[in-house]
Amino acid sequence: MTEADSPPLSPQDCLVLLMIAVSLSDQTVRTSELIKIENQVNTLPIFGDFDIDRITVLSKTVYDLFAEEDGLDALFGLVRDNMPEKLNETAYALACDVAAADGAIRDGELRLLEEIRDELNIDRLHAGAIERGARARHMTL
Template sequence: MNQPDPDAHPLSPQDCLVALMIAVSASDENLRTSELVKIQNAVNHLPVFADYDIDRMNVVAQTVFDLFSEEDGLDALFGLIRENLPEKLFETAYALACDVAAADGTLREAELRLLEEIRYELDIDRLHAAAIERGARARHISL
């Protein structure tokens, strides 16, 4: 596994949020348009991304894809997230991940497994997770 360059710019908290959203979208090996639109809309409209350099999204996406191509890439991704994402944004990260997973109207097994792993890695309280999941479901329901 490649060691991170100590002189490289670390991931910003916003990069971490983007990385988790991309990871959820890529978890089933199919980046769906509805999921990519959800990520783009989040970055364009949510206050947490107000000062985010949108050009970083491609760099972050490539980082996620590179990590996913490695055997322990998911563990490495979570290590980067834990190092660079403030705890106060853990629930925000989980909410954004749930929104991406729900964006196409179908939760696939790979997405559900990754959401479970995110809950565990970010130590999201089960009741809080259930409320976040319920909100995502409500926002993405169709007639």
């Protein structure tokens, strides 16, 4: 199947693409991040009709895009073209949860979260609230 024959991405696909991108952003995919992605896909209402087997295909898409020079721009283009704006804050919240899943947000993750925030036009105040919520949900003793 060629890229032209591929079905368009669903809004849920876009959410998963961004979560995977955050996981890959620091060059190390951690088990806690993968578990977070899977748990979110398995439990959140937005993913009610999502085929979890798509995660493998979407992971390959992100890997392939990140291997290209302008891959991040291409990723954001896919998201812009296939995800309604009303899901922008949801996408940012899911991305923040993946970044916080292992208890530490690394430089690569911080940079990508900043780019996602800018690309999705997340208001600074809303972004701060989303980030604080992720931090609170992933706090350890």
